[in-house]
Structure formats: C-alpha cells, structure tokens
Amino acid sequence: MVSDPKRAFELKGELCTLSVLRLQDTDMGRITRELAAKVKIAPGFFSNTPIIIDLKDLNSSEALLDFTGLKITLIKHGLVPIGVRNAEAKEQEAAIQAGLALLRNDPAEYSSFGNADNSRPQRRQWDPEPPPPPRKSLMITRPVRSGQQIYARECDLVVLAQSSPGSELLADGNIHVYGPLRGRALAGVHGDTEVRIFCQSLEAELIAIAGNYKLIDDAETSLKGRPVQIYLQEDHLMISPL
Structure with missing residues (x-):
C-alpha cells in the first residue's frame, strides 16, 4: 500500500483584516x-463578518459583561x-467560558496583560521612528467585481475604474478610486492615521481609516455620489468634497 505523501493540513500564521467591536458599555439592552x-x-x-470584541474603553468599575449574551446577540x-x-483577569475567565478566544493587544500600542495593579493595559511611550521609505502603489485598471478583495500591502491602492457593491478595497496606504466607490474601502489597515481615501463618486457602504469606521448611511447625505476625500481628524472620520 502506497502512503499518501500529502499532508492533511498546514498550520501557518497569516495577517487578516478584521472588524472590531470596541465596547464602551456593558449594558446588553x-x-x-x-x-x-x-x-x-x-x-x-x-x-458573516468576523469580529473582535475590544474591551479597552470599558471602565474597570463597569459590571462584568455578559459574554454569552453578547456572543448570541452578535451571531443573531x-x-x-x-x-x-484588552480583557482583565475576570473578563478573560468569563470570555473563555463563553467559548471566545483571548487575543493579544497590539504590541506596538499597549503593554502586556501582566500589570501588578490589574488595571487595563497602558499605552507605551516610544521613541520617534525614522521617516518611512517612499510609498509605492498597486494599480488596478479593471473594475473591481462584487465579492472581490484587493489588498495593497505597504503601499497605496489606485483603482482606475469603479468598485462594485460587495467588493472590498484594503490598503496600508491611501486609496484612490477614479470612478464610483462602492462596497467597502479600508485605508491605513495597519494603523497609519495620516492616509486618505479619494474617489470620484462616494457610493460605498462602509469606509474606514486606521480602524475608524463609518457606514455611508451615517455620512452627510449631500456628499453621496460626489467626488470626496476621507481623512481622520482627532479620531473622527471626516468627509469633504474635492
């Protein structure tokens, strides 16, 4: 009998962009x-959107979150x-009992969980980094189809056509769409707050910069269908006409 040389699986780490639910209250209602x-x-x-539950903004005096109830609500x-x-010890135990994984904090932004006073992780102070190298760009000349995802790693994304509903544009740098922007557009996915999104016609269902999201129906209605630029100002997502 000849053994099958192929392995049953490979286990490897990959970088994935996930949505984050940053809770500011434990009131399930x-x-x-x-x-x-x-x-x-x-x-x-x-x-069917994967999501991370972030507890960084919760006050330590808040009542313990009902993780099982939250999980059921999200799935529903x-x-x-x-x-x-960003969970404290008591929250970690409750999360595990609810069948949720414990995720590490962003090592570039927060210290480890092992604080002696059991307080929430504090931001670290870092020395200024050297200026980044000149940014290149990934250029797409055809329309981006529904269900298609394009990621411009460590560079800008330039789309010389439209992006369709249900598509997803991701970039570590800026995003330029020389046509209608539909679907989702997420710039600065590694945390760069200085990047921007530019498009000839704003028709997206969701836009984001450095993890700051806005549903297009929450945006100014007067700017829908118009050429705009999108940027961060004091952690607020701003949309202005071009």
Missing part, C-alpha cells in the same frame, strides 16, 4: 438596540465573534 439599528442601515455589511445579527482583547 443598549448594545442590542444600537447593533440592531446599525444592521438595519447596512445589513450586507453584517453578513450576522456577525461571527472571534475573540476578546
């Missing part, structure tokens, strides 16, 4: 109501909860 309102605005965005609204980050 309030969370459920606000989530239902978001789903009603853009149901397509919440369909189409989201797929992956795990929890």
Whole structure:
C-alpha cells in the first residue's frame, strides 16, 4: 500500500483584516438596540463578518459583561465573534467560558496583560521612528467585481475604474478610486492615521481609516455620489468634497 505523501493540513500564521467591536458599555439592552439599528442601515455589511470584541474603553468599575449574551446577540445579527482583547483577569475567565478566544493587544500600542495593579493595559511611550521609505502603489485598471478583495500591502491602492457593491478595497496606504466607490474601502489597515481615501463618486457602504469606521448611511447625505476625500481628524472620520 502506497502512503499518501500529502499532508492533511498546514498550520501557518497569516495577517487578516478584521472588524472590531470596541465596547464602551456593558449594558446588553443598549448594545442590542444600537447593533440592531446599525444592521438595519447596512445589513450586507453584517453578513458573516468576523469580529473582535475590544474591551479597552470599558471602565474597570463597569459590571462584568455578559459574554454569552453578547456572543448570541452578535451571531443573531450576522456577525461571527472571534475573540476578546484588552480583557482583565475576570473578563478573560468569563470570555473563555463563553467559548471566545483571548487575543493579544497590539504590541506596538499597549503593554502586556501582566500589570501588578490589574488595571487595563497602558499605552507605551516610544521613541520617534525614522521617516518611512517612499510609498509605492498597486494599480488596478479593471473594475473591481462584487465579492472581490484587493489588498495593497505597504503601499497605496489606485483603482482606475469603479468598485462594485460587495467588493472590498484594503490598503496600508491611501486609496484612490477614479470612478464610483462602492462596497467597502479600508485605508491605513495597519494603523497609519495620516492616509486618505479619494474617489470620484462616494457610493460605498462602509469606509474606514486606521480602524475608524463609518457606514455611508451615517455620512452627510449631500456628499453621496460626489467626488470626496476621507481623512481622520482627532479620531473622527471626516468627509469633504474635492
């Protein structure tokens, strides 16, 4: 009998861009109501979307979050909860019991969980980094189809056509779309807050820069269908005409 030389699987680490639910309250009633309102605005965005639960903004005096209830609520609204980050010891135990993974904090931004006073991780102070090398770009000349994802790693993304509903554009740098921008567009996916999104016609269902999201139905209605630029200003996503 000849043995099969192929392995049953490969286990490898990969970089994936995931949505983050950054909680600011443990009140499940309030969370459920606000989530239902978001789903009603853009149901397509919440369909089978993996999501991380981030507890960084919760006050340590808040009541313990009902992780099982939150998991059920997220699944009910189409989201797929992956795990929890920035959790204290008691929250870690509750998250594990609810079947959620424990995720590490961003090592470039936060210190480890092992704080002696059991407080939430604090931001580290880092020396200024040298200026980055000149940014290149990934150029796409054809329309981006529905269901297609394009990622410009360590560079800008330039699309010389339209992006279709259900498509996803991701870039570590800026995003330029010389046509209608539909679907999702996420710039600065590694945390660069200085990047921008430019398009000839704003028709996207979701836009994001450095993890700061906005559903297009939440945006200024007067700018839909117009040439715009999108950028961050004091952690707020701004949209202005070109």
